[in-house]
Amino acid sequence: MTVKKTYDLIILGGGPAGYVAAIRAAQLGLKVACVEKDNVGGICLNWGCIPTKALLKSAEVFHLINNVEKFGISADNIQFDIKKIIKRSRDVSKKLTNGVNYLLKKNKVDLIKGHGKIISPNNLLVFQNDSSINLSAENIIIATGARSRDLDKIKSDGVNVWNYKNAMIPEKLPSSILVIGSGAIGVEFATFYNAFNVDVTIVELQNRILPVEDEEISDFAEKIFKKSGIDIICNSNVESINIQKTCISADIISKDKQIIKEFEKVILAVGIQGNVEDIGLENFNNIKINKNHIEVDEYYRTGQSGIYAIGDVVGPPWLAHKAMHEAIICVEKIANLKNVNPLNLLGIPGCTYSIPQIASIGLTESEAKNQGFDIKVGKFPFKANGKAIALGDEEGFVKTIFDSLTGELIGAHMIGTDVTELIQGYSIAKNIEATEEDLFHTIFPHPTLSEMMHESVLDAFDKTLHI
């Protein structure tokens, strides 16, 4: 049985890109359907950003309690229950997906559950249990997201080799874990398991962990992670794993040596691929797929007029906040609003919620140099900041990079406590195109960690006061 329904806009996928697109389109008066086969909220709310932050909060609290002596407090018999920790994480996730359901309802977006497939430029078929719905609309936005990538020789099986989803809901803590890949996801899981005394090893193919971050950040993070007990092996490849009865033996190959090491579990965190399969793209020759992502222009138009794609499915950086902004730009362009500008890729902050946290925006120092900028670099350490010392968090620094010609803030890189909450200051500065002068004259409250952001800017121009 097929039911027919007509809309102005159909959105395939209810993750951060999809649901935000749906809400914005509804605000603009469009009649919107959002098709989702699972819970709304996507990976972010269900299996990504949010539940991992809940897990990491538990890790942070546990870490703090274990280091509580320096605050003049003693605690003994400190216990944790991994089941309760995971339950809390799932509850948090549930609370938020309920919130998204409410928002869609409030904005009168039709949420249609089922698997959607685009069958013509204006038609999308939603397969439900024993029926289907034929939706038609002038425009269709694909927001099907992405999933973790497997390696040729190592694939997640949910039992021994985990992807992020498996790693978020362990039945019990393993004694040891091999994390393959040291991007944000790998590093966050490493932090979590390490905090609960699991023996963690990170293997990274490139010459440093967190390879998209500034080199100094990578070096500093590596030092602290190692100090906290994480084993880090860079310039190395996990050639193969051998799943045995009681353990997994991994063959780790570096340029000049081979290590064979045994682990209880493996976490695959080697990247992301777009969900481009089984959504009907084969019906459109004009829609190009490149490295498992849909190719789009700066306003998210695919090669097929009337069909757009946003969020993780169009490529890196795979970040919810990027997806949400793409959603708004795409929808406003569809609705023909004035003054809709393409997303500034250099204005997207990135955050890693390890201990310590890492946050950055714009170019790294070497990227800036390679692009030919004449730069000024400022740096200010946590250990010279009064608030950081009072908090007992003296590890970390704030680094800023300016174009010495124009005074444009071209990059900012931070590592240390709560820096993920601080980076937005630089996001605003970048977005309104502040120069160093504007930042010099901005008053940062004392005593706060944010003062380091000011001092780092001052330092770039040899004006720092507190160092």
Next chain:
Amino acid sequence: MPISIKMPALSPTMEEGSLSKWLVKEGDKILAGDVIAEVETDKATMEVEAVEDGIFSKILVSEGSQSVPVNKVIALMLEEGEDEKSIDKFDISNSEEQNISKKTIEEQKSKSEESIENKNSKLEKTSSINNNIDKVLPAKVVKIDQGLKKVIASPLARRMASQANLDLNIITGSGPKGRIVKNDILAYIDKSDNSNQVKNISEDFINNSDDYTEIPNSNMRKIIAQRLTQSKQEVPHFYLTVDCIIDDLLSLRKELNNRSKDGKFKLSINDFVISAVAQSLSKVPETNSSWSEKSIIQYKNIDISIAVALKDGLITPVIRNANHKGLAEISNEMKDLIIKANNNKLKPEEYKGGTFSISNLGMYGIKEFSAVINPPQGAILAVGKGEQRAVVIGGALSVANVMTCTLSCDHRVVDGAVGSKFLTQFKEFMEDPVSMML
């Protein structure tokens, strides 16, 4: 006792000013420092601040009033707690209305938006003037309108523009609320790099600086450059040319001038051209229009800008409602405007907001030429020299006084047929000038 607010002297030579806008309403509570009104002089628009706290009680000079003498009481304010009745008792005899003409705000607004002229060049002096007059002002002047639209730009865009020596006024912003952002500056530089042969030429010269004198660009020159470049880049020009036989016009001119024994008027050929253009525009109003993205704006008034050459540039004073004015009136007004223009004394309303332009190079001996449209106007008429030429009339060769006129049209507004209709009408009036007096 009520406090009287007087028309401030915004410059040492200022005798009168226009009250362009009240920014407060009767009954508003105001604090010292609040901006209460905008006053326009021939030099600039300035904001007027209240110097005392109180209740803004009564407006005596309404918005849009022009030629308000300095020190005339323009409004009354009550001190805190003072009774409103005291207003009635207050002697405002010194503020009798004196020939204050009214203009709608809309009119003023639209005209200031269209302003192109050289207000900027005059502004250079105003900061020092301000310092001198601050102490004696009954109301304080706080801000000077730059003469062009207020520029909104990001700090980075401002710095990049100043480094590249760009005037932000000429750059269109793509940011929120039209803010000029980094990309706009980059795009502008990119565009001008691609098309900037002039720059290359000047770079060639820089190698041997003995060969030239560098003349810094005045603000007027910059505005001419900006506006006319914009016009040639954005406005799709096309040109229509007619020859007008003006023998009848010349003899009518002679006859009329002979009647002016007391020297009350002396008509020039250009005065006839202005009148003929004005009458033709009223017959073909499509030519009296501007392009905008949303719609074509067809003007109800016929306000004709006439290009007047100055020592360091040109300015276009406006004969307003020229279709309702006789030749003598046009002629005298034109003479007055030219004198003012040469003495840099044109008031903004005298050179802003024309709806159609005339450029006449006849007096320089130019036979014919094409003029650049003065945006946002939709057309400009280029007038050549009236001279004796051989013409064929009714199959026979004869000699006649002929003047070649070329209409430049913005094709977005004026199509070929419309332009032709206008020119045909214009030619008719020029060749039979008595008919335009009908």
